Amino acid sequence: MSLAAAVRYWLSDISRFSRLVLRRPLRDYQLEPTRAILDSILHARGLTFAVMMSRQAGKNELSAQLEAYLLNLYRRAGGTIVKGSPTYKPQTYNSILRLCDRLDNPWNRNQYHRREGYIVELDAARAFFFSAGPSANVVGATASLLLEGYEVQDIAQEKWDKDF
Secondary structure, three states: OOOOOOOHHHHHHHHHHHHHHHOOOOOOOHHHHHHHHHHHHHOOOOOOOOOOOOOOOOOHHHHOOOOHHHHOOOOOOOEEEEEEEEEEHHHHHHHHHHHHHHHOOOOOOEEEEEEEEOEEEEEEEEEEEEOOOOOOOOOOOOOOEEEOOOOOHHHHHHHHHOOO
């Protein structure tokens, strides 16, 4: 199998990517919402999703793998992910670290970069991570692939509506 064929195979399904590239297979209950979100993104449906899971059920893992998958899918064409969290430390910072951990795999190692402390990029694709705290300054980032809120119940509605 050629490298191009292998890449197409790995990127043809989030489950394959999770298993073969990240070597951290998502569980079926994680794959269901992930596939629905991807379907909305890939078919420009613009849907809104709320993913609710009990503590330690893997919603942060789902989020990081979805972000890593999108960065890989759009690394040549470009695109942006914007993620807001109630606080910079620890929530935003932990999200950045988790994504970087997922990108630290044999396929992406030494190819992704962190910029300005809040941007993770893989070639032309970028993920921006912001605090959505009341005094946080969120300016200039536009989500073309995914607008993601983490623990949105703790983000003021006015802040989300105005800044995100």
